[in-house]
Amino acid sequence: MEESPLRERLIDVGVELVKTEGTGALGLREIARRAGVSHGAPRRYFPTHQALLSAIARRGFAEMGARFARAGAGAAAPRERVRALASAYVGYALEHRAMFELMFRHDLLASPVEGGAGGPRLRESTLPLFGLLVELVAWCDAAEPELTAAALWANLHGVAQLWAWGSLPLVLGSDAGDLVDRLVGAALDAHLGPEAP
Incomplete structure (x- = not known):
């Protein structure tokens, strides 16, 4: 079309x-x-305001996908690529706060983005990004790559939300940017095991 x-x-x-x-x-x-x-x-x-908002949010997913591609391009080892993607995800969420919130609004995720009621839903825009994460997690020898990738995604989403809301800087007593990187590293360690020395 x-x-x-x-x-x-x-x-x-x-x-x-x-x-x-x-x-x-x-x-x-x-x-x-x-x-x-x-x-x-x-x-x-x-036809509806929601349809336009879904199209705008879909553009956000495309931007995030491009950021993922750039982030993973320079890393060689699977774990390095997972870390690059994880940092890109949290970085996008913090740099483009309003777009990130729009992208994950429940009412928009459930709405069609093209072709009316029978068309693909905005939620399906997450599938390529999640598929890439599953593939990389599998290369890291995770026992259940899909489950591990889903748990890691939930953890990273939580880091992004709680940081943006000010909760993590409050409880950790800092707003230093390197703390976000350390939180991303801790999430990877929690789901993939500690990095080999």
């Missing part, structure tokens, strides 16, 4: 808005205004 330039412009405007002003700025009228179209124009491509 060929993408409409206006449809893409609406998504681009939404992405820019969420990154600069947060999710509260993502009204249909504001997106239309900034795209230079009538307030009814988005409805031609997005």
Whole structure:
């Protein structure tokens, strides 16, 4: 299916808005205004506000996937690649807080991103990223790669959320950036075992 330039412009405007002003700025009228179209124009491509938000969030998953690809490219050993991906995940969550929150909103994850009710759901955008993590965890000789990868993902998501909310800096008594790296390392050790010397 060929993408409409206006449809893409609406998504681009939404992405820019969420990154600069947060999710509260993502009204249909504001997106239309900034795209230079009538307030009814988005409805031609997005039947609901939720459909437009899902398309914006899907762009976030694409950005995260590109970050994963860059992060893992320089690492040779499987564990190094897992660490690079883990750091990229938490880093993206902390650098693009509003987009990350939009990407994991439950109501959006359950909504279709294309083709109406029977189309793929936003949640399915996580499958390639999770598949890569499972593959790398398997190369690290984990006994149950899918389960281990899921537990690691949950741990990393928790680190990102609790750090952004200020809970981890509070309990650990620091807001130093290297502490985030140490938390990522601790998560890997907890799920993959300590790194061999």
